[in-house]
Amino acid sequence: MKFIKISIILFLIASFSGLKSAEANDVLKNEILKNIRCLICQGQSVYDSESEFASSIKLIVDRKINEGLKEKQIYQFLREKYGDWVIFDPQLNKNTYVLWLLPLLLFLVGGVIIIKKLLFKN
């Protein structure tokens, strides 16, 4: 009797942890899919799109997560296939230096202008 009780408890714990990990995988999958651009219906993420391309990507991402790949590895896989543009959040590389550094540069230039003006006023 005791053995059966322990078995049931162990079974429930195992099922619960299984559910937890499946839930965690779903959260990760959705997070990744929201950051992938649908190349057919541009402007939409793969998560929002119902296109054939999007459904294939959803399957691939699901498969890669089950294979144990990390988020960054999945992005890297997709980048290799489709280029940087497929990811909404582009990496810092020689093609995106302007994209990343221009706002910072404008902010600094703006800051210098404001400080200069304030100093002149004083």
Added chain:
Amino acid sequence: MKNKFSLFVVVIFLSFCFVIFYKGLNTPNNYAPKVNEKKNIPTFKAKDLYSNNYVNSDKIFEENTFYIVNIWASWCVPCREEHPLLMQLSKNQSIKLIGLNYRDNFNNAKKFIDDFGNPYSRILIDKDGTLGVEFGAYGVPETFLIDKNKHIIKKFVGPINQEIVNEIKSIIK
């Protein structure tokens, strides 16, 4: 002097914006991923349309020859347009054509081949489109040219035309 300098900065800034927007007018809105030169062919396992057996990619591309991977489907109208050109290419001894049947029904795919001819040395089934993703495809038809070192050297999005066929022929000769 100061006013002249400000005017100069404004003119330069506006000219810069004009050039950027003008260039933007000539760029197509749709993004087509560029093929990375000398990209290795993916490693995969796929079902053969006729034998229904699974085959490994190294077995598919085992010969020391050029290969063309053509993604097609019986429901795809542009695939019908390009099919005679694929038939023409299949007559060339220096190249082997591999068909990737994308999200299709077996009977329809078979009927398509029976009606229009079979240019492929092997047809693989890509039921859920994931095999196409391994190649970096995002629709049908798409055609990939693979060299003898098993590198994808060219990618053609959309139906191929005579110009593309001539380009392929000039590469493989």
